Amino acid sequence: MxxxxxxxxxxxxxxxxxxxxxxxxxxxxxxxxxxxxxxxxxxxxxxxxxxxxxxxxxxxxxxxxxxxxxxxxxxxxxxxxxxxxxxxxxxxxxxxxxxxxxxxxxxxxxxxxxxxxxxxxxxxxxxxxxxxxxxxxxxxxxxxxVPVHEGQQHHFIPPRIWAYQAARMQAFLEDFIAHKLEFEALFQEITGAYRENFISLANAAKTKRPGRNPGRQAESISGCVYLGSFYDMAQRHGVAEVLARWMFSPGRSLASLPSIQVSVKLLAHYFNAVGLVGTSYLQCFSGIRTGEAMLLRSTCLAIESDAVLGDIHILNGETTKTIQEPDARWMVASTAAVAVEAMTAVARWRTDIATELGDIPLKEVDHVNPFLVQRMYEPWASSSLKVAAPSKRPNGYNIANWRTKVPGLFEVQALRITAEDEAYVRRFSANADVTRYGRGCIWHFTSHQYRRTIQVMMAASGVSLESRQQQLKHLASSQSAYYAKGFENLRLNRNFGDELISTRYELVSVEAGLLHGPEYVSPHGEARKSELLRFFDVSSRDEIAKAQKKGLLTVKQTVLGICTKSYCEYGGHDNYVHCPNCVDGLMDKRKRGHMHQEGRTIAARLIDIPAGTPLRSALEARSKAVERFMDVTA
Structure with a gap:
């Protein structure tokens, strides 16, 4: 049950x-x-x-x-x-x-x-x-x-288009901040009128009484407050041009639009647009995933001062993709402060509404440090878009939706792909879809393109692999070596775990030629290697396939190379301490660079580990295994 x-x-x-x-x-x-x-x-x-x-x-x-x-x-x-x-x-x-x-x-x-x-x-x-x-x-x-699925790699955003979209998003956010006080005054005036006409915001959210709507053109119920059309309200507070500039296609004015498009709901949709653009802007300059960006709270931006580098801006939040880390860090451009300031303002206004409604299950942290992206709790917003808990993240905050959510954000012609743009696409995306991302097409944004573009930019700028892994919260290739139990028990990236298991089954059907190459060596000499591979030499493909299906042939990947043993009492994949002396294993010379770094990492960890502890003993055993591996594969 x-x-x-x-x-x-x-x-x-x-x-x-x-x-x-x-x-x-x-x-x-x-x-x-x-x-x-x-x-x-x-x-x-x-x-x-x-x-x-x-x-x-x-x-x-x-x-x-x-x-x-x-x-x-x-x-x-x-x-x-x-x-x-x-x-x-x-x-x-x-x-x-x-x-x-x-x-x-x-x-x-x-x-x-x-x-x-x-x-x-x-x-x-x-x-x-x-x-x-x-x-x-x-x-x-x-x-x-089962046929292999040819996945499409996310496209690298060409420099011209990347710079344009970043500048436009920054302009949107700065425009909001420049008019923040005016928007707050408009928001409070409308909220006050709803509170006056319905006695409380809770009643306004639940009661279907259009006659009490403050935006009606004429008075109909004695004692109610009527503010006139939303266009009049926006004009009075000096934000009509701001709304027209971003929420409609270029060249449109609020005065020329029908009242159904220029109602008080437009304010709620504009606040949503602040969340969408702000989230995308943070992704653009940090590479943070969409799910991670949606979990950021109002105090997520920290600034650390360095004597050489100056101020370093850092986002802090939660990531669960590689590990369960509630306090992860991402470096970000200093202009991220613009996005955080804009989204924080809207978040606090909406949190005040949620508090007053009374039936929203807010936690203490939601009051003092709200999520940057909030649902529409305003009583004039569409009821179908409201849910109970702030922890249930809203949908649609993806830059791919800019045409419907923020029509004035980009000019379509500025996103038309040139020959130079296409050259960048082809250069960094081997399987580029030129039917959508070729010359003459309009660029289609997706949030994950920011991660792809950030990664390429960092690599091109000489940022180390370790730093890129830290920034993008990718799983380091050597991480599995630091765990004592089998890989099936690790709290790893689920996709990485799937790939790891898939690789295991892929290697079950490995051909003899791959193992006979000079890359693989036995710790016990060439004769032992030949003995291990004799079955491949004397058997046909069909015989090899039948042996695999019956479970008589075992070839699996380890941290150091290949193991032909059906069962390993030491754990097999991630516990490599015994592998460099195993009679059933082959060491892979191509892993020398990785294991050299592994040895350096272990040496650094040993500095702070007290003598006589189980952890030190385990690390020392691994250090000796690394040394043995380097000797065998030299």
């Missing part, structure tokens, strides 16, 4: 599970547009898998991630249910050789790596679940059968 924050109950036997804002549909019966056609048995098995992801001995999971996992698995369970003779999903392994084509066809190429990772996790959880879906060799075979 589940009980959500609104007190709604979902039972195990329900065909739909409502978990937070996510609905998992286990719909039994024939396949339809709303159901995958699961048999009751497969529906129950899929529920057990979802229960493992929620409550199993593993890292915590968000509602969105749970929904993604459900999507990755449901098509396989549906495929088992839709066979001519349906089978239970936990019998997939028994019938795998006869149904592998149907299972592969059920997996979308875009879900290929995620589905393989989920099947691997469920295989690890077999004891907890009480059943096994597929064994690792079968998972490896399934991966081979």
């Amino acid at each position: 589940f009980v959500d924050e609104d007190g709604k109950t979902t039972y195990w036997g329900d065909s739909r599970w409502q978990i937070g804002h996510v609905t998992l549909n286990f719909g039994y019966g024939p396949a339809s547009s709303t159901s995958l056609g699961l048999t009751p048995t497969n529906g129950d098995l899929l529920k057990q898998c979802m229960a493992w992801f929620i409550w199993g001995n593993r890292r915590a999971i968000s509602c969105n991630t749970l929904s993604a996992y459900f999507t990755q698995l449901k098509y396989i369970f549906s495929a088992c249910s839709q066979l001519a003779v349906p089978i239970a999903a936990h019998h997939m392994g028994r019938f795998f050789n006869t149904i592998e084509a149907e299972l592969a066809a059920a997996i979308r190429p875009s879900n290929r790596e995620g589905t393989i990772a989920r099947l691997h996790e469920l295989w690890q959880a077999s004891e907890w679940l009480g059943f096994t879906l597929l064994e690792p060799p079968q998972i490896a075979r399934l991966r081979e059968l």
